[in-house]
Amino acid sequence: MNEETIKALLEEVKSGACSPEQALGQLRELPFEDLGFARLDHHRGLRTGQSEVIFCQGKQPEQIISILKHLGAKSQNVLATRLVPDHAERILQHFPNAQYDPLARCLLFHPLEEPSIPGKILIMTAGTADLPVAREAWITARYMGHEAETIYDVGVAGLHRLLAQRDSMDSAEVLIVVAGMEGALASVVGGLVDQPVIAVPTSVGYGAHFQGLAALLSMLNSCASGVGVVNIDNGFGAASLASTIIRRINKNR
Amino acid sequence: MNEETIKALLEEVKSGACSPEQALGQLRELPFEDLGFARLDHHRGLRTGQSEVIFCQGKQPEQIISILKHLGAKSQNVLATRLVPDHAERILQHFPNAQYDPLARCLLFHPLEEPSIPGKILIMTAGTADLPVAREAWITARYMGHEAETIYDVGVAGLHRLLAQRDSMDSAEVLIVVAGMEGALASVVGGLVDQPVIAVPTSVGYGAHFQGLAALLSMLNSCASGVGVVNIDNGFGAASLASTIIRRINKNR
Amino acid sequence: MNEETIKALLEEVKSGACSPEQALGQLRELPFEDLGFARLDHHRGLRTGQSEVIFCQGKQPEQIISILKHLGAKSQNVLATRLVPDHAERILQHFPNAQYDPLARCLLFHPLEEPSIPGKILIMTAGTADLPVAREAWITARYMGHEAETIYDVGVAGLHRLLAQRDSMDSAEVLIVVAGMEGALASVVGGLVDQPVIAVPTSVGYGAHFQGLAALLSMLNSCASGVGVVNIDNGFGAASLASTIIRRINKNR
Amino acid sequence: MNEETIKALLEEVKSGACSPEQALGQLRELPFEDLGFARLDHHRGLRTGQSEVIFCQGKQPEQIISILKHLGAKSQNVLATRLVPDHAERILQHFPNAQYDPLARCLLFHPLEEPSIPGKILIMTAGTADLPVAREAWITARYMGHEAETIYDVGVAGLHRLLAQRDSMDSAEVLIVVAGMEGALASVVGGLVDQPVIAVPTSVGYGAHFQGLAALLSMLNSCASGVGVVNIDNGFGAASLASTIIRRINKNR
Amino acid sequence: MNEETIKALLEEVKSGACSPEQALGQLRELPFEDLGFARLDHHRGLRTGQSEVIFCQGKQPEQIISILKHLGAKSQNVLATRLVPDHAERILQHFPNAQYDPLARCLLFHPLEEPSIPGKILIMTAGTADLPVAREAWITARYMGHEAETIYDVGVAGLHRLLAQRDSMDSAEVLIVVAGMEGALASVVGGLVDQPVIAVPTSVGYGAHFQGLAALLSMLNSCASGVGVVNIDNGFGAASLASTIIRRINKNR
Amino acid sequence: MNEETIKALLEEVKSGACSPEQALGQLRELPFEDLGFARLDHHRGLRTGQSEVIFCQGKQPEQIISILKHLGAKSQNVLATRLVPDHAERILQHFPNAQYDPLARCLLFHPLEEPSIPGKILIMTAGTADLPVAREAWITARYMGHEAETIYDVGVAGLHRLLAQRDSMDSAEVLIVVAGMEGALASVVGGLVDQPVIAVPTSVGYGAHFQGLAALLSMLNSCASGVGVVNIDNGFGAASLASTIIRRINKNR
Amino acid sequence: MNEETIKALLEEVKSGACSPEQALGQLRELPFEDLGFARLDHHRGLRTGQSEVIFCQGKQPEQIISILKHLGAKSQNVLATRLVPDHAERILQHFPNAQYDPLARCLLFHPLEEPSIPGKILIMTAGTADLPVAREAWITARYMGHEAETIYDVGVAGLHRLLAQRDSMDSAEVLIVVAGMEGALASVVGGLVDQPVIAVPTSVGYGAHFQGLAALLSMLNSCASGVGVVNIDNGFGAASLASTIIRRINKNR
Amino acid sequence: MNEETIKALLEEVKSGACSPEQALGQLRELPFEDLGFARLDHHRGLRTGQSEVIFCQGKQPEQIISILKHLGAKSQNVLATRLVPDHAERILQHFPNAQYDPLARCLLFHPLEEPSIPGKILIMTAGTADLPVAREAWITARYMGHEAETIYDVGVAGLHRLLAQRDSMDSAEVLIVVAGMEGALASVVGGLVDQPVIAVPTSVGYGAHFQGLAALLSMLNSCASGVGVVNIDNGFGAASLASTIIRRINKNR
Numbered sequence A, B, C, D, E, F, G, H: 001m002n003e004e005t006i007k008a009l010l011e012e013v014k015s016g017a018c019s020p021e022q023a024l025g026q027l028r029e030l031p032f033e034d035l036g037f038a039r040l041d042h043h044r045g046l047r048t049g050q051s052e053v054i055f056c057q058g059k060q061p062e063q064i065i066s067i068l069k070h071l072g073a074k075s076q077n078v079l080a081t082r083l084v085p086d087h088a089e090r091i092l093q094h095f096p097n098a099q100y101d102p103l104a105r106c107l108l109f110h111p112l113e114e115p116s117i118p119g120k121i122l123i124m125t126a127g128t129a130d131l132p133v134a135r136e137a138w139i140t141a142r143y144m145g146h147e148a149e150t151i152y153d154v155g156v157a158g159l160h161r162l163l164a165q166r167d168s169m170d171s172a173e174v175l176i177v178v179a180g181m182e183g184a185l186a187s188v189v190g191g192l193v194d195q196p197v198i199a200v201p202t203s204v205g206y207g208a209h210f211q212g213l214a215a216l217l218s219m220l221n222s223c224a225s226g227v228g229v230v231n232i233d234n235g236f237g238a239a240s241l242a243s244t245i246i247r248r249i250n251k252n253r
Helices: A003-015 A020-028 A044-048 A061-074 A085-094 A128-143 A156-163 A166-170 A185-192 A207-220 A235-251 B003-015 B020-028 B044-048 B061-074 B085-094 B128-143 B156-163 B166-170 B185-192 B207-220 B235-251 C003-015 C020-028 C044-048 C061-074 C085-094 C128-143 C156-163 C166-170 C185-192 C207-220 C235-251 D003-015 D020-028 D044-048 D061-074 D085-094 D128-143 D156-163 D166-170 D185-192 D207-220 D235-251 E003-015 E020-028 E044-048 E061-074 E085-094 E128-143 E156-163 E166-170 E185-192 E207-220 E235-251 F003-015 F020-028 F044-048 F061-072 F085-094 F128-143 F156-163 F166-170 F185-192 F207-220 F235-251 G003-015 G020-028 G044-048 G061-074 G085-094 G128-143 G156-163 G166-170 G185-192 G207-220 G235-251 H003-015 H020-028 H044-048 H061-074 H085-094 H128-143 H156-163 H166-170 H185-192 H207-220 H235-251
Strands: A053-055 A079-081 A099-101 A106-108 A117-125 A146-151 A174-179 A197-201 A227-229 B032-034 B039-041 B053-055 B079-081 B099-101 B106-108 B117-125 B146-151 B174-179 B197-201 B227-229 C032-034 C039-041 C053-055 C079-081 C099-101 C106-108 C117-125 C146-151 C174-179 C197-201 C227-229 D032-034 D039-041 D053-055 D079-081 D099-101 D106-108 D117-125 D146-151 D174-179 D197-201 D227-229 E032-034 E039-041 E053-055 E079-081 E099-101 E106-108 E117-125 E146-151 E174-179 E197-201 E227-229 F032-034 F039-041 F053-055 F079-081 F099-101 F106-108 F117-125 F146-151 F174-179 F197-201 F227-229 G032-034 G039-041 G053-055 G079-081 G099-101 G106-108 G117-125 G146-151 G174-179 G197-201 G227-229 H032-034 H039-041 H053-055 H079-081 H099-101 H106-108 H117-125 H146-151 H174-179 H197-201 H227-229
Touching: A003 A020, A003 D003, A003 D020, A020 D003, A053 A061, A061 A085, A079 A128, A085 A099, A085 A106, A106 A128, A117 A128, A117 A166, A117 A235, A128 A146, A128 A174, A128 A235, A146 A235, A156 A185, A156 H185, A166 A185, A174 A185, A174 A235, A185 A197, A185 A207, A185 A227, A185 H156, A197 A207, A197 A235, A207 A227, A207 C207, A207 G207, A207 H207, A227 B227, A227 B235, A235 B227, A235 B235, B003 B020, B003 G003, B003 G020, B020 G003, B053 B061, B061 B085, B079 B128, B085 B099, B085 B106, B106 B128, B117 B128, B117 B235, B128 B146, B128 B174, B128 B235, B146 B235, B156 B185, B156 C185, B166 B185, B174 B185, B174 B235, B185 B197, B185 B207, B185 B227, B185 C156, B197 B207, B197 B235, B207 B227, B207 C207, B207 D207, B207 H207, C003 C020, C003 F003, C003 F020, C020 F003, C053 C061, C061 C085, C079 C128, C085 C099, C085 C106, C106 C128, C117 C128, C117 C235, C128 C146, C128 C174, C128 C235, C146 C235, C156 C185, C166 C185, C174 C185, C174 C235, C185 C197, C185 C207, C185 C227, C197 C207, C197 C235, C207 C227, C207 E207, C227 D227, C227 D235, C235 D227, C235 D235, D003 D020, D053 D061, D061 D085, D079 D128, D085 D099, D085 D106, D106 D128, D117 D128, D117 D235, D128 D146, D128 D174, D128 D235, D146 D235, D156 D185, D156 E185, D166 D185, D174 D185, D174 D235, D185 D197, D185 D207, D185 D227, D185 E156, D197 D207, D197 D235, D207 D227, D207 E207, D207 F207, E003 E020, E003 H003, E003 H020, E020 H003, E053 E061, E061 E085, E079 E128, E085 E099, E085 E106, E106 E128, E117 E128, E117 E166, E117 E235, E128 E146, E128 E174, E128 E235, E146 E235, E156 E185, E166 E185, E174 E185, E174 E235, E185 E197, E185 E207, E185 E227, E197 E207, E197 E235, E207 E227, E207 G207, E227 F227, E227 F235, E235 F227, E235 F235, F003 F020, F053 F061, F061 F085, F079 F128, F085 F099, F085 F106, F106 F128, F117 F128, F117 F166, F117 F235, F128 F146, F128 F174, F128 F235, F146 F235, F156 F185, F156 G185, F166 F185, F174 F185, F174 F235, F185 F197, F185 F207, F185 F227, F185 G156, F197 F207, F197 F235, F207 F227, F207 G207, F207 H207, G003 G020, G053 G061, G061 G085, G079 G128, G085 G099, G085 G106, G106 G128, G117 G128, G117 G166, G117 G235, G128 G146, G128 G174, G128 G235, G146 G235, G156 G185, G166 G185, G174 G185, G174 G235, G185 G197, G185 G207, G185 G227, G197 G207, G197 G235, G207 G227, G227 H227, G227 H235, G235 H227, G235 H235, H003 H020, H053 H061, H061 H085, H079 H128, H085 H099, H085 H106, H106 H128, H117 H128, H117 H166, H117 H235, H128 H146, H128 H174, H128 H235, H146 H235, H156 H185, H166 H185, H174 H185, H174 H235, H185 H197, H185 H207, H185 H227, H197 H207, H197 H235, H207 H227
Parallel strands: A053 A079, A117 A146, A117 A174, A174 A197, A197 A227, B053 B079, B117 B146, B117 B174, B174 B197, B197 B227, C053 C079, C117 C146, C117 C174, C174 C197, C197 C227, D053 D079, D117 D146, D117 D174, D174 D197, D197 D227, E053 E079, E117 E146, E117 E174, E174 E197, E197 E227, F053 F079, F117 F146, F117 F174, F174 F197, F197 F227, G053 G079, G117 G146, G117 G174, G174 G197, G197 G227, H053 H079, H117 H146, H117 H174, H174 H197, H197 H227
Antiparallel strands: A079 A106, A099 A106, B032 B039, B079 B106, B099 B106, C032 C039, C079 C106, C099 C106, D032 D039, D079 D106, D099 D106, E032 E039, E079 E106, E099 E106, F032 F039, F079 F106, F099 F106, G032 G039, G079 G106, G099 G106, H032 H039, H079 H106, H099 H106
16 A cells, blocks of 8 residues: 555546545555454555564464464464463364474474575574573564574683684674673674674573563673663574665665 | 684694794784774774774773874774763864764764665654754764765644655665653654665653653553664664664675 | 531521531541441542442452442442453343443443533553543543543554544543553643643553553653653543543633 | 645645746745754744743753744744853843743743743652752743642652642642652642652752652652653743643633 | 570689580570571570561472471461462461461461450551551561451542541550552551551552652651651561560550 | 541531531641642651751742741741752841751751750761761751761771771661762671661762762662662761661550 | 594694594584484583583473484483473383482482592481472583482571581581572672572562562672672572582692 | 770689779770761771771761871871872862872872782773772772772773783782773773782763763673672772782781
């Protein structure tokens, strides 16, 4: 429903093929579908350049199933994120071919295809406990068509482990840094590379970590520039942002 | 001081042109200069792809002058940010040709040149009071060689003002959204475009705004994807991140 | 026990129909009933214009049953809110005709009657996960005699979904906006309408949402005017406030 | 620019009086004026039912003067809020007939007219130090055409002072409760009346008051229903919300 | 081990009945017993005027049993607070005559005796959900020998319920006010009486209550004077403080 | 205006000496005086047992002067607290005989009289920087007629300084402990004495002290029982609470 | 991989025993082993002087087992901390000779050996509920080869219990103070000794303790000097720091 | 006043050279001097091994002068910290030979002597703005007799600057890391060395730095072990802790 279609509509009004009342109605109608409790936005992919994703936290299994059914009829694949194992089990009974990744808490309708969009996203974690968030980012990136590489457990307390990854870092278009504790990895990586760095604080920690606040504040105050931050544990959001950057790169190729 | 130069050095050792002791010394010596209280990093531009910038907050005028003098001898232009008017006045006495922008609290040694790097950065603000932060972002972007456009006062309480900017938004490579109060502009813009959005919460607000916390949390929790957040009032950081993205685009052109 | 009754009492004292001691006693006695652990306030409806509602959180099932029994003897219907399923089950054993809504966590003694008070309350949610809070607001509004409409999943990341609801918004007397995440819907709706907007932040979110704090701060800092905020997840409170407004409208009709 | 005008425009297209290109242009153009740093929204009054108000905090005096000049040419009166004395002085040099209220930190172009809209707004404060906020609310209410009454210093530590105001409370359509310290006045008033209560926490307090947080949390957790909360010290917002309610009452009269 | 006993000891040294070495040893030895993981302080009652109480939170059942056994051998009665039902069950197997109060989560070795110390402690709660904390305070007060009365559910949203308790309030030596939500009861009671008021914020609430923070801040900022605050949910602490006050009164009788 | 006077009034109604209308009027009228911006409560002393005190923070000098003039006409002495030096200077021009204490920021109309109420209040501070708060407590205590002693700089880092004050501590009826930093003095004193301890956290500290939060939380979590806490820097409140306790002791003598 | 080895490598390059390409490769390769999800750092002991420790929180049992297997092949003993009982059970099935301490939630492969490093670490707790943290510190200290003594339940509310431990305190090289509640023990001990004091706040407490925040802030604001603080409940970190100090002492012996 | 002196006293009692009353008096008297508002502790040096230091924040200039005069009479040198320039000026009028360091805000009576205690303290800062805190630490260390070296501006965004300091780091006994922003330097240094690391968060930063909170939390959550944290901006405390460690090393030499 862009300017072209509006202009076409107005031409129809001019020619009498469409009455003003009809045109008014069409201007008001928009391409989403109403399930009562949720509004599916079939054109979001066109509008923001991203495929359909369902954020499952806080939704009842029945609601998720209903949304999936409607989306499944019209789209090729769907990614469901933040899906707890109990709910996944009930949903898999309706979609036995879907695949659930318990570490990332993600569900996919179809297997991931080979990356179709050039430009690597490198996902690095400070520790092993940050894996679930990194995995959510990896699945999201691959689901959106991107090449994605993961490097785990390269926290700053052992700088040599990180510095050994120089080649992988240099060959990426965007880097996603996933870190809990004091989140220092974002600053150190940000100081080493000249690509965009997306920092994901995680809730990995205890005590004065305050469920991720320490890592979040640390990353927001990074002394390195070129670092953007997403919400705590938001692997999906980091990959989405990385995707917008890489699609932009390819649009300009 | 990259792999190439190290390899060249090692070849010299092999050929005897350089003794192991000398090579060791060179491997240890790095291209920074020591002022006692600050270490100038002349090669940072090469390493992270950014020009030299001085963050003046917390530094004494004498220290800033000393740093500027050393940098001035070796670089084309320098950007000083977070420079309060009192300190700017004292610094201008030493560098009468420099230009101080009191709104952005930035100082430049030389006038801004015409943008040399293709790809527009669009900087939008929710309100008029967000201008200082947007201006810091604009100067930074232009200083780094980018094309930058600003649109002020398009907050979500008057959606029609924002929607009228559709063309400007569509023609940008990266959008920077600067907003205080509830920071909702980041989510609304994030839902309208498919380019990367960099959100800058500002400290504009009062009461339960808690010096920018409200806008910061709002942006981190954006229901739109593709949004990266930088520190409160960090116009410089937003432009730096935008710059890394656009330089990446051009590297792949 | 208003001025009229006090004046009548004083007239009785004057005429000798009531001794000063008796009058003093009546002035001190007030129309509530003591259950030991709770004081039922049978006249609250008269005093603040609202029907009887029990807030069940923190109360033992036995206490709730006892309160319900006493209220049941004297009132037409009772609304119990914040009633967890386990407690609801035990209570339904004593009141088999009552109806429990697990989504809203509300229990009613009698079915909801047709709205008797003119003036529509429109309840909008940003996402599907905000439904429980919206449902609590809807039941409360209907229980208090109001016409109530719900529109779900019209968050600001897809503005067209929201703008398509223009007619519903225009036909309401009061709008209740229920939103988690960054809570931006309150500002956007507030900028679109000229009716009172009641904003309900929800605890829907994660990480830097801090159990609803992000949405709460966002709504308190709304750049749109005409917005009042209630506690996080307080669907009941929003409907109560809407009810006071609409009853005021009808009082003046 | 409502449905009527759009339909009229479409009729013109049908009749040929307006070309599709012209219609497209008109649909895109919206009634705001661009000052570069601010966008004046001349039709906001029509859209949200409120008169023009400038929030001056964070704006430079020159910006305020420029905005005022543009507004002054097209509107009857303007209210400037959060204007510090220093800035007010500079602005009064350009608008010598304007009136500045240092307590409320408000400036008006023309004297307040007699209330034109029936329905009293009662503004109560817990203490004397809450006056500036109450005064901002009073000026805003009067500026918007409403009858407004103020009662100061009726905090809950002296209940008899509050209870003596029963008549004033009963005769109001909406009550605004302004309180710092522990903000308990909102709950007590909310329990006494059946009209809508708008609670304004103030930053009056010290220590564990945390600049208004204590009063804010207190009001959000009010045990009385029918209470909506606005931001700390937001007298303007409270009056705006009261205004939407009373205009709603009169629309239905 | 007060000055008297030290002086007596020194007299013994003077007379030769005790050698300097022995005296040194006695001066160093203090009347507590070491269980390895806990140090029982048998003379605390003498020193601070309070009976033995075990705070069970965070202690293993075996540790509690061991402490109880040692205390049981030397003292008349013991009060165990913050004892969860699971642990209580295991402890009752060793002490079948002890009595557990699940509401207050307290355990007593012997039944409560009739109050032996003159001076009533009045314990008031704002709501029914505040009962567990009030009950802990009541048991503590009675265990320490005091007369204690409880009045439940007299929150400020229904002032008449509170004002009807005037006589009970007037006849108390100390008042303990237990309230969650906005905690306003402490201020209102503090303004009505001239006795010491001990305010106990409770974690009863939700959302912006932040587990008792709202009530705590409210009480600390009480506009009424003569109010002291204890920790959230600390019924024991309130009763202990009340006890020190009343014992002080009786000491001076 | 107690039960006695109400009963007398009712007797007059009975006898015809007073008409019901007149009685109604008298019941509604209460003994406070209205200054427009403040309500003086001349009978507060009778009701809560405390003398008149003005909390000056947030009040304009003119308002304070006006309040003082009205009070001065009817009372013996007045205490003004939280009065900044600038305001004090302007007030002293109207009341040249008043005395201002710049350390405590208090002003008195008449010199302090000799203590008239038996029972010593001991005020202890952890450090020298806590003096202003302790001094406010001391003046308040003395103004209310109490004997008050101060011991400064006995923080827990030098236990021997504290333990040397054993006699002073033993001879007090109530102890007020004023401490910033980590506020540990309250716990240590609470463990040493059997009298009521009132803890006053101060804002003395820096960094992670967060303007008194550290000391406040420390005191609320005191491992010693018998400790009540007042707001940060609230020396007045501590003395008021101490006063209610001592007056209670004397009432029972 | 220190300067010596680099110089040796360069000598080999000079002599032709190693080609520049090979040298470059060796300079890049570092002594860690990659498990895919974790990087084992076999030389950490050499680099930072500490033995291998696995922090298990957030790691899956399978990950822990895999890490343990790799480490077990190359090291003498391993310490696993923050291991919950459920996970410990599964791990013990693979390593039946390992020993799990449920109080400290630690697992060891081999029994603790007799201390081999001179210099006692004294670990003191304020209460019995602090034992788990103290136990983690004790096991860590012993695992690292140190002599360690524990003294439990010497909180400041009973100073005599603490002062009786003078000898133990004097004979330690480093003191670790473990305390929840108000954490005052750190300040008192810090004022009594001239050795380094490491303060460990614990999450023992409730209400305004905010999961250890109160004790943490208290310790950071200690009025005694010579106190360093570690994270809440971080017994391991305290012992690690103590170990670095004592190893430093022995290095200089 | 240690065991030896007590025993000697007791011997005197035995021999009759001292009466029990006199002994009691001596046991009670302790070696501090009372100035009314401050208690000088002349023996603190003996007890905790540290020289006399005055923390001036919150103290009036007159109080500081008085304290200095008393100390000056009995001690060799005194260090005054946190002394603002205004107060320093007034104090220098009384002590013209004292030296004030405006960067560190410290004052010394006598020039610093050459270090007398072996063992270097290395003080590193992340940025130039951290200098004042580092300088306070340096002066404190030198005042206490230690060798101290400073390295400024080696933040982690330029790792090569830090790694070039390897030799200085290896030759220190204790390292003090002073950092604002995200405070990551503490973790990186902690991972590189095997000496004790004392981390000092600074308030250098803005926005989500929250006056040092970000750096503080970051350091408390350091993924490197062997790190102890002191309060924000507490350069004095860091040096004091370093001093206790080094004195311990020398005691064992």
